[in-house]
Amino acid sequence: MSILLIIALLVGAVVAANIVQPFVKRIPEALILIVIGALFSILPTFHGFQINSEFFLFLIIAPIMFQEGQSHPYNTIRKHAKTIIQLSVVLALFTMVLVALVNANFPTKWPLALTIALAAIVVPTDAVAVKSMTKGLTMPKGLNKSLELESLFNDATGIVLLDLALSFFTKGSLSPMTGIGYFLFVSLGGLLVGAILSLLVVGLRMYLNFHATSAQATTIPLNLLTPFVIYIVAEHLGTSGILAVVAAGLVHNWEHSKLQLIATESQIVTATIWQTTTTVLNGIVFVILGLALPAIFKTMTHFGWIGSLILLALAAAIYLAMFLGRFLWVTLQSDQNLTEFFGKKHTKNRRIRARLFGLSGVHGAVTLALAMSLPTKINGRPLPFLDEIQIVTTLVILLSLAVASVSLPLLLKPETAEFSPEDLDRVRKQMIDTAIIAVEQSSAKHAIKKALSQTLQTQKFTNGRRLAQADFTTAVLPLMNAVFDELNDYLDSDHVQQNFAENTIAIYSKIIQRGLINPATKRHPLMHLVRKLRRLQGELRFHIKTRTFTRKQRARYQQEHLKARPKQQRMMANLRDNRHAVWALNADTQSYADQLLAKHLAEQMIAGQETGNIDQVRTLLDRFFDLVAHDYQHVNVTVPAEAYIHAFGHEYRFVTSELEKKAISPALGDQLYHEINQAQTLQLMDFTAN
Incomplete structure (x- = not known):
């Protein structure tokens, strides 16, 4: 139970950070997660909390790296293979040498092997953390790509170098050729194992997509299990599990490019699951770092002020050396x-990008995992300087996050959006209203048109804000009165006069006069309650006065009452005879009201007016027509899939037309296309599920 509680709290911390972050936009999400983790460490559940490094790499780092591999096209990796080696191997080794030299000149008196181990631990970088810090800023595209490619593979470099350093410490010596051979075996072997196993998995999934009875129920779980299985196999064979899952991700990206529009629903669901899962896992890493901080700072107190200052100075020197x-x-x-990534040499652009690249060397998930993976004992003896290494690593992570979160917003310009949120809201409403007009003017049944229009209205919630409610007296009431007058004119039209009896029209006109104009008056919720209480009081007084409490008593009283009043009896009989005719006229008028609302909606769109009052008037009219038809039961209407397709087709055509007229920018058009695609996919998936 405690494990489930810990998992729930970790996920809850990520959710809490996402809730808090919009209110403190200048603070990176990673730092918020660390603070929440530090606060969570006070809870009794996390007292003595420790992480098994093997499980950390297996359950958190492996799926993150698999998703990173899936997000990079294979052609991009092949095109920039030389650059990747330079960034993730050559640069990593160069950085490690600098860190080792700095550490060797500090009064820490660590063995050379442990100095190399610390350097290997702080080599991996975290491009995801950098992205969270540069959100809303204009980070050069080439530089962003270089950070992603570096982070994709230098994790494995750090892991392999740490294994070599620990082997060197255990044996006391290590020949260069042995080290190079081990490095090539672990790295290339990991890539080869990951590629081969992933190709087998991809082949199996392709087969299942065409032959399995329920392809999604097998291919999606198989995809989710892939990084864990491949990591275990690669580690068992003595190769790099991290590089194996990266290679597996690249192969799966290649599979996606080959499938194209095959098994689209499965691909959409899988991609969504992976994006959500890795986002949460990345957040959990920083929460865990926050949980570890109190214990780290408590350990620092054992070294005293001087010892703590030396470790802090060492961390600062290491960070500065890595930046330089x-x-x-x-x-x-x-x-x-x-040149594509950093610009031409000896130019101002190169110097600016070099500085940004240095500051973007942020450390996170893998660095923390490597520090925690250090063994407590080697050859039966405690590993010396273990606490110092973990303290320095934690301080380096915090320094890299803090410096980048302060400096990058100062050096980078804010993103200049190609369209404003107001423009997006305005055009989105026009797009949706255009589709609603087409729906209202279609020949479909009113119930289907009503349900479809209500569904389309929900697209206006895309921006996360509630729809603006139109002011009743200034917007809704004038429109309601205009529609009321038009409906009265319709009852006097030749169409109605020729198809319905004069008596039926007269009865329905009275119903409209009494029933439709009343809802058009603004009703306060308290007044509505007062009316209900008065009605209940009147009914109670009637039952007491007439002594009619059961259904039979009421029926007998009604018969005696009408028998004594022949005029009312004839009126009731007349109403019963005209009931079906009134219902038919009500349905006819309801169809005409749909056309009226579509006309008013089009007029308001052309005039550039807010159209929120249309929806409120539609609600009032639907309530009235349902009451007249005695349709008191709210039956769920199933909208056919083709109706959704036609409606979304109108939205597509609206966006295309606006783009052709150059009334909106291509970026705004792409955003609207994306929203339509998502809405259409969701509706059709729901239709398939039902």
């Missing part, structure tokens, strides 16, 4: 392949 290393490496590189 990354800055100099980019500045001095003359390889033409790097």
